[in-house]
Amino acid sequence: MTRSTPFPRLGALGALTATAALVLAGCASAPSDAGSASGTSPAGAEGDVLPCIVSDEGGFDDQSFNQLGLEGVTLAAKALGTDHIDVQSESESDYAPNIASLVDQGCTTIVTMGYLLAAATEEAATANPDVHFVMVDDNTITADNVKAAVWDTSQAGFLVGYAAADYTATGKVGTYGGAQIPPVTLYMDGFARGVEYHNAEKGTDVQVIGWNPDTQEGQFTGNFSDINAAKVLSQGILEQGVDVILPVGGPIYKGAGQAIRESAKPVALVGVDTDMYVSDPDYDDLWFSSIARDMPKSISEVIQASASGDFSNETYVGTLENGGVLMSPFHDFTSKVAPTLQAELDTIEQGLVAGTIPIDTPSAP
Structure with a gap:
């Protein structure tokens, strides 16, 4: 109902992983291992699973949209016993190269944060059909390897x-x-x-x-x-x-x-x-x-489904009815x-x- 329990304090979920999970990678360049959850080379309980995320220009310290997305990725990484990579964008010109850098580093599921990243996401998804993409706040992309996550x-x-x-x-x-x-x-x-x-x-x-x-x-x-x-x-x-x-x-x-x-x-x-x-x-x-x-919960669940081989391109729509x-x-x-x-x-x-x-x-x- 309307007065239901609020979502967790931003940053509290990130505290469950190492502090390095919140170290922001450089713009438009491949993030270093310091951008992953443990600062080590990617390896996890689910084999080669590596969830990743690229922010919009607001950055991961916005205490809102991008940080919620990052918490979803770190939640999933913790649940899967693996690392993650996050890369921050400073402007729209960073979107395509940042996504490309994550593909090059072997990311298996890439979360792209925001409507403005749609064109770059679609281009990368077309060129890399074996990589799963979670497109946040845009449902215009039609591709087997892209799942839209939107909220009413x-x-x-x-x-x-x-x-x-x-x-x-x-x-x-x-x-x-x-x-x-x-x-x-x-x-x-x-x-x-x-x-x-x-x-x-x-x-x-x-x-x-x-x-x-x-x-x-x-x-x-x-x-x-x-x-x-x-x-x-x-x-x-x-x-x-x-x-x-x-x-x-x-x-x-x-x-x-x-x-x-x-x-x-x-x-x-x-x-x-x-x-x-x-x-x-x-x-x-x-x-x-x-x-x-509910961005952290839904993003985490999509990544975990992807890791288990249950990825679907069916759009997730958060509503009052489903608690989204x-x-x-x-x-x-x-x-x-x-x-x-x-x-x-x-x-x-x-x-x-x-x-x-x-x-x-x-x-x-």
């Missing part, structure tokens, strides 16, 4: 949007993204549609600043790494009277957090990908809730929301699962 974050976003509309004192909530791509706008669509549902059900007139789900127009930083750009964008949104803000794009939430701190206004922050109250306690007093997904997505608890905001809100969210969740409450979004997986 609009469902959990709808719940958080409804809650934000119920909580706001100014009648204005805001959102923006790192890049205007479907995995990002899916969060924003769900959030905005949840606000609209609250308006229709409660007769309110809460406005969403920064995104229009009907025209698919809104505000974006242009990347997933520029914290200062996110801060400036957040300041502009906050100046319009917003008291709940949802930044979608890995580490760019830090820019929003900085803007809130400097504003000295009672603004609540919404996280994405994992329960950010657990992931980044530096902002625990700001986290209203998070639109979370969820709204995290209110934590410190529990006493600040209406006492009837949780029961309303539980009823809405049932409607979303049953399909009686539809979500209008062109980005649905």
Whole structure:
């Protein structure tokens, strides 16, 4: 249900492996053995199994998207008794050479993190049919050796949007993204549609600043790494009277957090990908809730299935029904929301699962 137990603190799973598992390999060049779980040459209980991962430009220290993917790979490596290799990208030009370097090092399953890596993943998969690829946040590739892993974050976003509309004192909530791509706008669509549902059900007139789900127009930083750009964008949104803000794009939430701190206004922050109250306690007093997904568990399971010879190219879709997505608890905001809100969210969740409450979004997986 909506208030289910949050995902583990980011980094806690990585602590189960050697510290070297989090050493980031150089960009666009073959990572050294220091990028593997134990810093030794690849060898494991499953023979030549070697799970690997390449990040998008946000990097593995984003405390969100990429780090969740890395935790999935390290979980699988531990379960299989083998090592892993991780390689970090600094820009889009690194994607293809980073994937190629992992193929050259004998990786058996390669996780590619994000929609922007789709073209490079498809090219590598075509050239290397014996290597399994897990394409995160994109399901456009049709190949026997590529499994897409996507999550319908609009469902959990709808719940958080409804809650934000119920909580706001100014009648204005805001959102923006790192890049205007479907995995990002899916969060924003769900959030905005949840606000609209609250308006229709409660007769309110809460406005969403920064995104229009009907025209698919809104505000974006242009990347997933520029914290200062996110801060400036957040300041502009906050100046319009917003008291709940949802930044979608890995580490760019830090820019929003900085803007809130400097504003000295009672603004609540919404996280994405994992329960950010657990992931980044530096902002625990700001986290209203998070639109979370089960990336470590699902990625680990796909890699382990690949190692056992049970790889399938059937797309994995995380939903409220299968526990793939969820709204995290209110934590410190529990006493600040209406006492009837949780029961309303539980009823809405049932409607979303049953399909009686539809979500209008062109980005649905």
